[in-house]
Amino acid sequence: MVDKNDKEKTIKYWQKKSEEWLVGKKIVKCRYMSEKEMKETMWNDRPICLLLDDGTWIIPQRDDEGNDGGALYVVNTVKDECGNHTTLPVI
Numbered sequence: 001m002v003d004k005n006d007k008e009k010t011i012k013y014w015q016k017k018s019e020e021w022l023v024g025k026k027i028v029k030c031r032y033m034s035e036k037e038m039k040e041t042m043w044n045d046r047p048i049c050l051l052l053d054d055g056t057w058i059i060p061q062r063d064d065e066g067n068d069g070g071a072l073y074v075v076n077t078v079k080d081e082c083g084n085h086t087t088l089p090v091i
Contacts, residue, residue: 025052032091033059033069045069045090060090 029051038046047069050058060070072088080086 021056022052025054025056027051028053038069041066041069043068047090048072048088 027050031049033041033043033046033049035046038044045062045068047060052058060072062068062070069090071090074086074088076086
């Protein structure tokens with residue numbers, strides 16, 4: 001069983017890292033992964049890719065092991081015709 005204190009330390013660590021990597025950055029490019037890139041990563045799906053102003057790429061993947069591209073769930077005021085939040089799908 002995982003100690004609650006260890007779990008909280010892990011959460012705090014990754015929270016701090018994500019803030020360092022993402023807060024204050026600007027998305028400067030948005031595109032779908034190319035067929036070539038998809039084949040190079042041995043994936044079956046092409047996720048949306050986001051380029052930040054510091055050269056960092058954000059590429060959604062299916063899981064922590066990087067088994068395939070993943071969808072990006074966007075929670076904002078834009079909703080579809082059924083009133084659901086938006087999802088940028090893999091293709």
